[in-house]
Amino acid sequence: xxxxxxxxxxxVKRTGEKVFLECVxxxxxxxxxxxxxxPGLGLRLIYFSYDVKMxxxxxxxxxxxxxxxxxxxxxxxxxxxxTNQTSMYLCASSKSGTGKLAGGLYNEQFFGPGTRLTVx
Amino acid sequence: xxxxxxPEDQVNVAEGNPLTVKCTYSxxxxxxxxxxxxxxxxxLQFLLKYxxxxxxxxxxxxxxxxFNKSQTSFHLKKPSALVSDSALYFCAVKRTNAGKSTxxxxxxxxxxx
Numbered sequence: 001x002x003x004x005x006x007x008x009x010x011x012v013k014r015t016g017e018k019v020f021l022e023c024v025x026x027x028x029x030x031x032x033x034x035x036x037x038x039p040g041l042g043l044r045l046i047y048f049s050y051d052v053k054m055x056x057x058x059x060x061x062x063x064x065x066x067x068x069x070x071x072x073x074x075x076x077x078x079x080x081x082x083t084n085q086t087s088m089y090l091c092a093s094s095k096s097g098t099g100k101l102a103g104g105l106y107n108e109q110f111f112g113p114g115t116r117l118t119v120x
Numbered sequence: 121x122x123x124x125x126x127p128e129d130q131v132n133v134a135e136g137n138p139l140t141v142k143c144t145y146s147x148x149x150x151x152x153x154x155x156x157x158x159x160x161x162x163x164l165q166f167l168l169k170y171x172x173x174x175x176x177x178x179x180x181x182x183x184x185x186x187f188n189k190s191q192t193s194f195h196l197k198k199p200s201a202l203v204s205d206s207a208l209y210f211c212a213v214k215r216t217n218a219g220k221s222t223x224x225x226x227x228x229x230x231x232x233x
Contacts, residue, residue: 042225058220107152111164
């Protein structure tokens with residue numbers, strides 16, 4: 001089974017702190033994603049990565065940055081945490097298919113358990 | 121651009137009755153469509169997907185969804201609801217094999233005994 005782990009389930013930080021959220025997947029997936037989940041707003045994509053050292057902005061990248069130095073690890077960084085970044089953060093990964101496997105088995109995302117971040 | 125609408129924030133059904141959770145989408149080209157479920161205090165889990173082929177897709181836990189291209193819909197259904205189906209359901213659309221998915225805002229399903 002695919003396993004996606006996140007470094008913390010709960011995190012409390014103070015305004016202005018630099019925050020690191022870590023995500024690791026063990027299935028050699030090319031794609032990794034960071035979302036935040038807020039009530040009534042669904043999942044909103046912050047950043048995603050197609051490959052090592054590659055990253056692309058999602059829908060709400062402001063105030064965040066990411067790092068992907070190894071294929072299995074995707075880090076989300078809050079450079080200076082603010083109270084409006086209090087949220088549930090979800091990491092996910094997915095496999096990219098190619099050739100005859102394109103659109104086949106590898107498109108669904110596998111999610112980690114989430115990190116509930118509170119910024120005071 | 122791509123978007124997903126889940127028009128109902130809440131769906132309430134009685135145990136044993138059929139359930140439907142609605143999803144409509146907008147995407148250029150052929151869509152890849154997904155349903156995910158989030159049980160209380162747990163992460164999101166993949167339920168089923170439509171990539172190509174039969175319009176009726178069967179997934180986990182007895183759920184199925186019907187792809188309707190003319191109505192741009194992908195409604196989630198189950199013939200007989202269980203109390204344990206109570207959860208938050210998300211529909212998602214993706215245009216290409218790799219890349220980002222767009223999720224709906226979610227629908228809370230409550231199944232009452």
